Amino acid sequence: SLAAQPVxxxxxxxxxxxxxxxxxxxxxxxxxVRAAASARADGADSITIVExxxxxxxxxxxxxxxxxxARVIAMPRNGGFAYGNNAGARAGDRPLILFMNxxxxxxxxxxEALAAAFLDDKVGAAAPALFYPDGRPQASAYRFIxxxxxxxxxxxxxxxxxxxxxxxxxGNADLARNGDYSGPV
Numbered sequence: 001s002l003a004a005q006p007v008x009x010x011x012x013x014x015x016x017x018x019x020x021x022x023x024x025x026x027x028x029x030x031x032x033v034r035a036a037a038s039a040r041a042d043g044a045d046s047i048t049i050v051e052x053x054x055x056x057x058x059x060x061x062x063x064x065x066x067x068x069x070a071r072v073i074a075m076p077r078n079g080g081f082a083y084g085n086n087a088g089a090r091a092g093d094r095p096l097i098l099f100m101n102x103x104x105x106x107x108x109x110x111x112e113a114l115a116a117a118f119l120d121d122k123v124g125a126a127a128p129a130l131f132y133p134d135g136r137p138q139a140s141a142y143r144f145i146x147x148x149x150x151x152x153x154x155x156x157x158x159x160x161x162x163x164x165x166x167x168x169x170x171g172n173a174d175l176a177r178n179g180d181y182s183g184p185v
Contacts, residue, residue: 014115014118015112015115016042016043016044016045016111016112016115017043017045018115019046019094019096019098019114020046020048020094020096021039021048021097022048022050022089022098022099022100023036023050023088023101023102024049024050024081024085024099024101025049025050025051025062025102026052026053026054026058026084027054027056027058028058028102029057029062030061031102031103032049032058032062032102033065033066035100035101035102035103035104035105036066036069036070038104038106039098039100039106039111040069041108042109043111043112044106046092047066047070047071048071048072048088048091048092049062049066049070049071050072050084050085050088051074052078052080052084053074053078054078073088073091085099096118098111098114110128113128114128128140
């Protein structure tokens with residue numbers, strides 16, 4: 001997901017040039033390299049890979065494979081997801097941050113599309129549509145968990161809700177799963 005950092009007194013023109021990309025690695029160096037390469041191919045020029053003390057040679061591989069286009073930060077311990085991502089966020093200085101999982105890749109135009117969401121000053125975070133490797137849409141926008149939602153999911157009503165477009169019975173906010181959903185999650 002992409003998040004905006006408040007920048008006092010500055011109006012930004014959202015674009016890929018305004019984005020710091022942060023990729024967290026823990027024992028997934030080949031995937032992190034692929035994710036970083038996809039961000040670079042989509043126009044990112046500020047990419048940080050946080051190596052969360054994998055202890056498996058990841059640091060060396062990441063440094064070697066991405067030295068021409070990304071900075072690698074070696075963490076002294078594996079402090080978890082937020083610990084690593086926060087360190088990556090502090091390393092950059094741009095008004096937008098894309099937190100990218102190591103097992104993802106950006107399609108052409110994704111950075112610009114995500115950044116464009118911030119033209120609306122009410123937007124503080126944006127998340128992309130997700131797709132499986134075969135191109136099928138993946139559910140990626142959910143409502144807050146409620147007892148009713150848990151009951152519907154447990155009883156299998158969730159599947160019927162998605163099939164028949166019954167949003168009130170589904171925890172998934174994007175029933176169409178086509179990436180066009182915009183709204184609260």
